[in-house]
Amino acid sequence: MVAFDMLIGNEALRARLQSDLSEGRLSHAYLIEGPEGSGRRTLATALAAALACEERGASNSLPCGRCNACRKVLENKSPDLIRIRRDGKKASIGVDEVRFLRGDVCVRPNDLETKI
Numbered sequence: 001m002v003a004f005d006m007l008i009g010n011e012a013l014r015a016r017l018q019s020d021l022s023e024g025r026l027s028h029a030y031l032i033e034g035p036e037g038s039g040r041r042t043l044a045t046a047l048a049a050a051l052a053c054e055e056r057g058a059s060n061s062l063p064c065g066r067c068n069a070c071r072k073v074l075e076n077k078s079p080d081l082i083r084i085r086r087d088g089k090k091a092s093i094g095v096d097e098v099r100f101l102r103g104d105v106c107v108r109p110n111d112l113e114t115k116i
Helices: 011-023 040-052 068-074 095-105
Strands: none
Touching: 011 040, 040 068
């Protein structure tokens, strides 16, 4: 199984993310941008599942897609996965979304190790 096997193309990005995950060198935040249909949501979901994966220390291929944490993130059923996006055609994320994020981050996670 290849790391981030749900992502098609951009082998350099896949290798870099896998390396950073295995070495614990991820940044605290990422801005993912691109045109519609470019895989932004797929990348964000795969990265979130890899961070939540219960096999993170044991597997070379993340996310495993089989553990409870991976399944919840991949099916968008985890209460600890916070998704924000800009509203409609606005150029940036709104103040209300940032306020919600700041407030929700302080609440302890329900079933994952951390909030994502």
